[in-house]
Amino acid sequence: MKGSVQVKNQSLIIHVPKELDHHSALPIRQQADDIMRHQNIREVVMDFSGTDFMDSSGIGMMMGRYRAVQRNGGHMRAEHVNDRVKKILDMAGIGKLIEISRA
Amino acid sequence: MENTNEMVLEFDSRSQNEGFVRVAVAAFATQLNPTLEEVADLKTAVSEAVTNVVIHAYREKTGKVRIECCVRGKEMTVTVIDYGVGIENIEKAMEPLYTTRPELDRSGMGFAFMEAFMDELEVESRPGNGTIVRMKKKFGCGQSPFA
Ligand SMILES: Nc1ncnc2c1ncn2[C@@H]1O[C@H](COP(=O)(O)OP(=O)(O)OP(=O)(O)O)[C@@H](O)[C@H]1O
Numbered sequence: 251m252k253g254s255v256q257v258k259n260q261s262l263i264i265h266v267p268k269e270l271d272h273h274s275a276l277p278i279r280q281q282a283d284d285i286m287r288h289q290n291i292r293e294v295v296m297d298f299s300g301t302d303f304m305d306s307s308g309i310g311m312m313m314g315r316y317r318a319v320q321r322n323g324g325h326m327r328a329e330h331v332n333d334r335v336k337k338i339l340d341m342a343g344i345g346k347l348i349e350i351s352r353a
Numbered sequence: 354m355e356n357t358n359e360m361v362l363e364f365d366s367r368s369q370n371e372g373f374v375r376v377a378v379a380a381f382a383t384q385l386n387p388t389l390e391e392v393a394d395l396k397t398a399v400s401e402a403v404t405n406v407v408i409h410a411y412r413e414k415t416g417k418v419r420i421e422c423c424v425r426g427k428e429m430t431v432t433v434i435d436y437g438v439g440i441e442n443i444e445k446a447m448e449p450l451y452t453t454r455p456e457l458d459r460s461g462m463g464f465a466f467m468e469a470f471m472d473e474l475e476v477e478s479r480p481g482n483g484t485i486v487r488m489k490k491k492f493g494c495g496q497s498p499f500a
């Protein structure tokens with residue numbers, strides 16, 4: 251699965267690819283930043299339903315978008331997070347900053 | 354003398370190689386009957402080391418990355434070698450959250466993940482010559498202490 255980005259109302263929904271690494275994070279970052287520059291985005295939703303691999307590049311990509319949406323008074327959340335992704339997010343301390351749900 | 358089994362990969366430091374390389378190393382580890390979690394740990398650690406070469410060692414240029422894998426008993430050693438810029442202060446580089454490229458969305462978690470997901474991590478570097486990252490993991494020992 252390739253990642254894609256979509257806007258619904260003021261939410262930016264990022265459909266995270268099967269493997270979120272440096273290579274796959276680059277185009278997502280570009281698309282997300284492009285939209286966030288031109289639209290009033292108040293929420294970033296990371297949809298991990300199709301994801302089974304993530305490394306520190308995913309953490310960096312999320313933190314960058316988290317800061318951007320925060321500057322705009324918004325927030326970020328992650329949904330459909332499996333055990334592996336949850337473990338990586340927890341190790342990076344992201345659980346303290348954003349809402350993480352398994353469903 | 355115990356039997357060993359070795360494998361070497363050499364490839365260009367292009368980001369599209371990150372995926373196949375961690376899968377190749379994980380496939381080589383199947384001879385150790387790893388658990389799913391051990392495979393995921395190995396893949397993450399390899400991905401971190403290779404991504405560091407692509408981003409930091411060669412920056413905008415492209416160079417060669419060499420990965421040597423050696424299985425000995427229940428243990429696998431993965432050595433990731435580059436011929437790039439090298440690391441001035443290894444101790445500092447290995448601190449969690451330390452990064453020299455914050456503008457590229459780096460979080461400084463790479464070495465922390467390698468350390469957490471492998472049993473041993475050793476870094477050697479010569480500025481201007483390159484870096485060697487050596488990681489070891491024992492398989493079939495149940496849960497890692499970080500689980
Ligand atoms: N192979 C390498 N060659 C040169 N410098 C390196 C290499 N690997 C790591 N470094 C240096 O060590 C620092 C820390 O590496 P680490 O992987 O922990 O974090 P990062 O790559 O900056 O961020 P992240 O891994 O979270 O994306 C890097 O910022 C870089 O300066």
Ligand SMILES: [Mg+2]
Pocket residue numbers: 306401404405462463464
């Ligand atoms: Mg790194």
